[in-house]
Amino acid sequence: MWKMPTTRNQAVARQRWLTAATIGWNSVEGVVAIVAGIAAGSVSLIGFGLDSGMEVSAALILVWRLAQEHRTACKQEADRLAQRLIAVSFALLAVYVAVESVRDLVIADQPEESLVGIVIAVLSLVVMPLLARAKWKLAPLMGSRAVEAEAKQTFLCVLLSGVLLVGLSANALLGWWWADPLAGLFIAGAAAYETIATWRAESLADTCCV
Numbered sequence: 001m002w003k004m005p006t007t008r009n010q011a012v013a014r015q016r017w018l019t020a021a022t023i024g025w026n027s028v029e030g031v032v033a034i035v036a037g038i039a040a041g042s043v044s045l046i047g048f049g050l051d052s053g054m055e056v057s058a059a060l061i062l063v064w065r066l067a068q069e070h071r072t073a074c075k076q077e078a079d080r081l082a083q084r085l086i087a088v089s090f091a092l093l094a095v096y097v098a099v100e101s102v103r104d105l106v107i108a109d110q111p112e113e114s115l116v117g118i119v120i121a122v123l124s125l126v127v128m129p130l131l132a133r134a135k136w137k138l139a140p141l142m143g144s145r146a147v148e149a150e151a152k153q154t155f156l157c158v159l160l161s162g163v164l165l166v167g168l169s170a171n172a173l174l175g176w177w178w179a180d181p182l183a184g185l186f187i188a189g190a191a192a193y194e195t196i197a198t199w200r201a202e203s204l205a206d207t208c209c210v
Contacts, residue, residue, distance in 0.1 A: 004137065011141040016063070018135050022154065023059045025127055026052040032120050040114035043104055044167045044183035047097035048121075048160060051191060054093060055153060058086050058198070062150055087199035094191035101184035110177035117168045124161035128154055153194070160190055 033049030036042070061083065103109070132154035139148035167183025170176040 008141060011138045015135065015138050018131060018138070019059050019063055019150070022131055022135075022150075023056050023063070025131070026056045026059070026157075029120055029124060030056065033117065036114050036116040036120070040112040040117065041109065042111040042114055042117060042168070042171075042180050043097060043100045044164055044180045044187060045114060045117045047093070047100075047184050047187040047191075048164050050093050050097070051160060051187060051194075052157075054086065054089050054191075054194070055157060057089065058153060059150065061086065083198055087195050090191050090195040090198060094188045094195060097184050097191065098188035101181040101188060104181040104184070105178060108177070109181075111171060111180045113172040114168055115172070118165065118172065121161050121165035121168060125158065125165065128158045128161060132158060149197070152197075156190060156194070160187055163187065 030049045030052030033045050033052060035049075037045030037047075037049055104111075132151055135151035135154060136148070139151060163183050163186045167179045170179035
């Protein structure tokens with residue numbers, strides 16, 4: 001049975017495992033989504049894959065911060081710079097997906113059906129909520145807003161998976177090609193939100209013992 005940690009050290013160890021699992025899943029998810037998106041000409045699928053890549057980058061920063069536990073050198077300046085770079089990456093993603101989605105709508109560029117994309121969206125809807133809930137429960141015990149923020153990002157991934165599934169399914173089952181670029185616009189909006197949230201995020205110093 002999966003028992004809830006009772007000490008902060010146990011919570012940190014559990015969070016490290018959950019973060020590693022998140023990185024592993026998002027890495028595979030991102031690569032598969034981008035490849036499938038390129039094959040089908042689906043801007044929403046490509047955008048979803050790129051967003052997964054950004055999530056991996058954010059999670060890697062948290063891994064680094066967790067590695068500072070029981071150490072004295074927290075390197076806050078480097079931490080803040082990394083956060084800002086991730087925010088810029090999200091901004092570029094938002095612009096790219098928004099432009100491509102609008103272009104597809106204007107010229108009526110119809111994507112092909114993507115069974116692989118539908119499968120990855122369904123699997124994400126199963127896996128990501130479990131990871132998000134587990135991380136959310138650990139945040140209070142760790143006293144970490146960084147972990148709380150990462151859990152919120154994972155919940156956002158769940159929402160994006162649902163939007164992606166609706167768009168791909170509508171195109172495959174009903175022939176509504178425009179559902180794909182509309183889903184892309186939603187993903188672009190989510191990336192814009194992540195840009196602001198990441199840029200304004202509090203320092204990850206609270207994951208480092210002093």
